[in-house]
Amino acid sequence: MSTSSIIRVAVVGAAGRMGAQTCDAVEAAQGVELVARLDAGDDVAAGIRDAGAQVAVDFTVPAVTEDNVHAALDAGAHVVVGTTGWDDASRGRVVEHLGRLNAGRPDGQGVLIAPNFGLSAVLAMTFAAKAARYFESAEVVELHHPDKVDAPSGTARHTAAAIAAARAEAGLAPSPDATQDGWDARGADVDGVRVHAVRLRGLVAHEEILFGNEGEQLTIRQDSFDRASFMPGVLLAVREVGSRPGLTVGLENVLDLS
Numbered sequence: 001m002s003t004s005s006i007i008r009v010a011v012v013g014a015a016g017r018m019g020a021q022t023c024d025a026v027e028a029a030q031g032v033e034l035v036a037r038l039d040a041g042d043d044v045a046a047g048i049r050d051a052g053a054q055v056a057v058d059f060t061v062p063a064v065t066e067d068n069v070h071a072a073l074d075a076g077a078h079v080v081v082g083t084t085g086w087d088d089a090s091r092g093r094v095v096e097h098l099g100r101l102n103a104g105r106p107d108g109q110g111v112l113i114a115p116n117f118g119l120s121a122v123l124a125m126t127f128a129a130k131a132a133r134y135f136e137s138a139e140v141v142e143l144h145h146p147d148k149v150d151a152p153s154g155t156a157r158h159t160a161a162a163i164a165a166a167r168a169e170a171g172l173a174p175s176p177d178a179t180q181d182g183w184d185a186r187g188a189d190v191d192g193v194r195v196h197a198v199r200l201r202g203l204v205a206h207e208e209i210l211f212g213n214e215g216e217q218l219t220i221r222q223d224s225f226d227r228a229s230f231m232p233g234v235l236l237a238v239r240e241v242g243s244r245p246g247l248t249v250g251l252e253n254v255l256d257l258s
Contacts, residue, residue, distance in 0.1 A: 009238055010036035010053035010077065012044055012068050013060035018082060018227060022057055025231040032238060044068050048075040055238050058083050062150055066090045073097055073109055080237040081113040082230075084154025095247050108245035115154035115250065117233030121207065122251045124222035125155070128209040129162040131218060133170035135211035138163050139187070143198040143206040151197040152188050155207060158250060163209070164191035 009026050013019035014037035026034040036051035038044055040060075048056050048071075056072040058065055062085025070093075072079045094111055102108025116122060132138055140163070142156035152160075174192055187196035205224040211217065224230070233251050240254040248254070 007032045007238060008035045008052055008054045009033065010038060010048045010051055010056045012038045012056055012058045015039040016059055018059040021227050021231060022059060022234055025235060029235050044071040045075040048072055048077050053077050055080060055241060057234065057238065069094055069111060070097055073101060078109050078241045079111045080241050081111065082117060084115060085150050086113060091247065098246050102245050110241045110244045110246060110248065112237050112241045112248045114237060115158040117230040117251060118224045119233055120222045121155055121224065122255065124207060124209065124220050125159045125162060126252050126257055128159055128220055129166050131211055132163040132166035135213050135218065137175040137212040138193055139210045140193060140195045141208040143200065143203050145203050146199040146201055148199065152195040156195045157190050159207065159209060160190035160193035160195050164193050
């Protein structure tokens, strides 16, 4: 592979667990080169620009990830985001920024936000969206380590939103629920789908998607036991984001799942 075809990568949040693992994965992979390790206190735009990075990977925290994305875009890089905590408003601001930068450019910059890079998790979300229209009830349980700062997880929110969209498209009524008191015990409401968060020492990242009909139940379960399982998805995103101008949400959109 020629030097010109090698993708130059900067990792933002390089001192964190996911950031450090991403640095190791990039250094070990073919066709990519780690050119910058950036962390808290660093000037993200300057670090990316000075290193000549073509793609920035953000594994930081929800409080700073949006600012990092805007800084990376202003530095001329495509961005892959593994940090959760995004909502419609923050995604909308990224879309507006990309619109300004990419106006009149068919080969403009891209941002790929992936709630989860684990291939098993992406497949579980995809299968859940396909199954959702066939069941009266649907709920999501996500289980993570207690150091995770947001709840429910971005993966669970993404899963629930996809389930809700499929149910709406199929014309299904809301899941039956006679609860009158104690709604706080019923988990978060994500577009009408209940999502429950467990935080337990010893866990890494896990999800159960529960579907029910009269007399039957379908459970889709995904388990990530080691952060190494996320690296093939991260590398895939790094290689694909440059060919996808604008905002892409979800790794499933760069996989061939037709």
